[in-house]
Amino acid sequence: MTNNINTFQFMIENRKVIIETLNKNVSIPKAWDQLREKLPEGVKIIKYNTFKGYVKSLNVINDILNEKDEIVRTKKKLSEEIEKIRQEKKELEITLGKVRQEYKENLVQFSIIEEQKKSLELELNQVRQKLPNQKSIPIPKQLDGWGVQLKGNYYRLFKKIRGKVKWIHIGKKWDPDLARKKIKDYKG
Incomplete structure (x- = not known):
C-alpha cells in the first residue's frame, strides 16, 4: 500500500x-x-x-x-485589495478627522463673529436712540403760505399759483431754514 x-x-x-x-x-x-x-x-x-x-x-x-x-x-489578490482598501480607509479617516477639526474651528469662529455682530447691532441701536429722531421734530402743515408734504422719503413744499400747483423740493430731512431759503429763491 x-x-x-x-x-x-x-x-x-x-x-x-x-x-x-x-x-x-x-x-x-x-x-x-x-x-x-x-x-x-x-x-x-x-x-x-x-x-x-x-x-x-x-x-x-x-x-x-x-x-x-x-x-x-x-484569495491573495482579494487580500491585497482588502489591504489597499484598509489603507484608503485609514487615509479617509485621517482626512475626516481634519475636516471635523476645521469644522469645529470654523464653528468657533462663526460663534465669535455672531457675538461681534450682536454687539455691533446693540451699539447701533444705542447710537440710533441717541440721535434726534426726525419724526420727533414737529413738522408744520404750512410754512409761509406753502403747504408741507412728506412724499415717499422726501419733504416738499406746494402752493397753487395762478391755477397751477407749484412744488419746491426740500430733501430727506426737514429743515425749516432751508425751506424758507428755497421759498425766497423761488420768489426771486
Whole structure:
C-alpha cells in the first residue's frame, strides 16, 4: 500500500510535466515513452500499468489542484485589495478627522463673529436712540403760505399759483431754514 501512495504522490508532485506530456500525445503509451526520458527516476517507482490506471485520477486531481491554485491566487489578490482598501480607509479617516477639526474651528469662529455682530447691532441701536429722531421734530402743515408734504422719503413744499400747483423740493430731512431759503429763491 505504501508503494501505491509513493507512486501516486510522485505523480502528483510531477503532475504538470505528466499532464503536459499527456496533452501533447494522443495515446498513453507514447506519453509513457516520453515521460521515461523526462522523468527517469519515475521508471523506478511507477510501472506502465500503474501509470495507465492512475492517469484518469491524476487528471481529476490536476483539475482540483488547478482550481485550488486559482482560489489561492484569487484569495491573495482579494487580500491585497482588502489591504489597499484598509489603507484608503485609514487615509479617509485621517482626512475626516481634519475636516471635523476645521469644522469645529470654523464653528468657533462663526460663534465669535455672531457675538461681534450682536454687539455691533446693540451699539447701533444705542447710537440710533441717541440721535434726534426726525419724526420727533414737529413738522408744520404750512410754512409761509406753502403747504408741507412728506412724499415717499422726501419733504416738499406746494402752493397753487395762478391755477397751477407749484412744488419746491426740500430733501430727506426737514429743515425749516432751508425751506424758507428755497421759498425766497423761488420768489426771486
